[in-house]
Amino acid sequence: MSLPSLAAIPSLLLPLASRAEQSWRSAVAELEGEQRLDQWSAECWAAFNRVSAASDFFIEQVLRDPLMLLDWVASGQLDRRFEPGELCGQIAEAVEQAHTDDELGRVLRRQRTRHQVRIIWRDLNRQADLIETCRDLSDMADASIDQAYRWLYQRHCQQFGTPMGHRSGEPQPMVILGMGKLGAVELNLSSDIDLIFAYPEGGETVGAKRPLDNQEFFIRLGQRLIKALDPMTVDGFVFRVDMRLRPYGSSGALVLSFNALEQYYQDQGRDWERYAMIKARVVAGDQVMGAQLLDLLRPFVYRRYLDFSAIEALRTMKQLIQQEVRRKGMADNIKLGSGGIREVEFIAQAFQLIHGGRDLSLQQRPLLKVLSTLEGQGYLPPAVVSELREGYEFLRYTEHAIQAIADRQTQMLPDSAQDQARIAFMLGFA
DSSP states (O other), X not given: OOOOOOXXXXXXXXXXXXXXXXXXXXXXXXXXXXXXXXXXXHHHHHHHHHHHHHOHHHHHHHHHSHHHHHHHHHHTTTSSOOOTTHHHHHHHHHHTTOOSHHHHHHHHHHHHHHHHHHHHHHHHTTSSOHHHHHHXXXXXXXXXXXXXXXXXXXXXXXXXXXXXXXXXXXXXXXXEEEOHHHHTTOOOTTOOEEXXXXXXXXXXXESSSSOOBHHHHHHHHHHHHHHHHSSOBTTBOSOOEEOTTSTTGGGSOSEEEHHHHHHHHHHHOOHHHHHHHTTOEEEEEOHHHHHHHHHHHHXXXXXXXXXXXXXXXXXXXXXXXXHHHHHHTOTTBTTTSTTOHHHHHHHHHHHHHHHTTTOGGGOOOOHHHXXXXXXXXXXXXXXXXXXXXXXHHHHHHHHHHHHHHHOOOOOBOOOSHHHHHHHHHHTTOO
């Protein structure tokens, strides 16, 4: 599916755009006069009106920090793709200015708001396609997690000593796995992030008055990292962090060693955990050690034989989701409802779990690439893949439209006439 075309702003939404423009002009004029606004082109004002008609979140943020958008426009970065590593570099530079945990949280939240405004602007003005939007969001999450981890690890070692491996005698880093949409570089506009924390080997810290067991060191570090990212403050939040995909869920240890993780998945790993682990990716921490961890876990995910038991496991999961959708009245949920995003994912991942142990081309994370492989390798006819791809892309654009309104983590189609008009407008419909 190509990018949804831009529609004219519907009459119902014109007052929103008009009020937003007046309020923002006044806020900018108070701070530094009208001179910089006089340089704006007609195309720039049209783009501003489109985004402000669609997104309450955008209006709130540019009124809160009126000069932010002026700086984005002046930099030219609203009109082009970011180069690889560019977004991470901006967040790293900002994090370097933090001196306390509170300052770290503040910097990360302001960076998240700043980049979210840019991403929404480019998405709603059709300057970015689905893949670019998801990649920028995922890069922002990777950079936020990794820079926070590096900042905290250094100070944690100063406080508690450096964790050393009992067997190797080497300093031990943390490895942070991103699961789900983050792992597949498919993050949406207002997504939580599913993480699993690990460290290579047991031992204890050296260099502090009292040594600390490695696991205790990393549990405390993980708690500080979540606190840097998750809580809602006056500056907003960075990402809601969900740790329930780790072994034993909420009742399990927050961080486990590689050995403990391998043992758990080998002895007790369940089918839904295989499904979740397909998309696991090292998003922060030590990349080399992380690659070793994923190699250890690969036999759990991908079986060497044709694994038809995966079909029954996925069918059971799908039935549980359908029951939950009916129980909670979620028929209008574009992710979990009938014909929703999750159903396309199930189809692709059923083939990955059944055939992925033998066919290495299926061992990849992004769903659109998996669909292309299923077509290229003859698992599904081209017409079926085309239908799945178009449906998936349309629903993901819809998901971003829903979440762009208020930066809320929801996949429910809205009830109000105004927000329904916004969704239609953002998707190119009259």
